[in-house]
Amino acid sequence: MSARLAPTVVDPASRGFFAAAAEGRLAVLTCTRCGGHTHLPRPYCVHCDADALEWREVPPRGRVRSWTVVEHQVHHSFPTPYTVVLIDIDDSPGVRMIGYLPGRAEVDQNTVLHADFEDLGRDAEGNRIILPRWRVGETQ
Incomplete structure (x- = not known):
């Protein structure tokens, strides 16, 4: 196993996310009743309160919403500096994910990221541990 910190990939609430990642797909819970996305995982839809959720694929790309550069090392698995980004996932209203970019990444709110x-x-x-890894794409 890697020296990096690794998540628990068999937790009932999030194992669908990690199962999709193991297949090279990015997925979020989607309500089969209203079509709304629920991310972070919950047992019910945050839009209509239905418990009719299933894991569905979303595009592995998005745009930087916000970011910060971490300069103070808090764990030996994460040497500084690194950039933490909040990503609005394309074609998935309301879905945001946190990502990591090595170093002091040159990003702004027009920066496109690909996973x-x-x-x-x-x-x-x-159990296989496979995580989305974000990379800077072309800006528009």
């Missing part, structure tokens, strides 16, 4: 997927190995139970 590919990073394999961190397996956890102690043998």
Whole structure:
């Protein structure tokens, strides 16, 4: 397993996200009743309160909403500097994800980001740990 901090990929609330990532897809919970996206995962739709949620693929790209450069190291797995970005996912109203970019990334609110997927190995139970990895794309 990687020396990086790794999430628990079998938690009932979020395992669909990690299962999709293991297949090279970005997914969020989507309500089958109203079509609304619910991210971060919850057991009910945040738009209509239905419990009719399923994991559906969303585009692996978005635009920077906000960002900050971290200069003070708080954990040995995350050497500084690095940039934390808040990403508005394309074609997915209300869906925002947090991403990591190494160094002092040159970004602004016109910066397009694309996700590919990073394999961190397996956890102690043998589950694959694959995370979205964000990269700067072309700006418009």
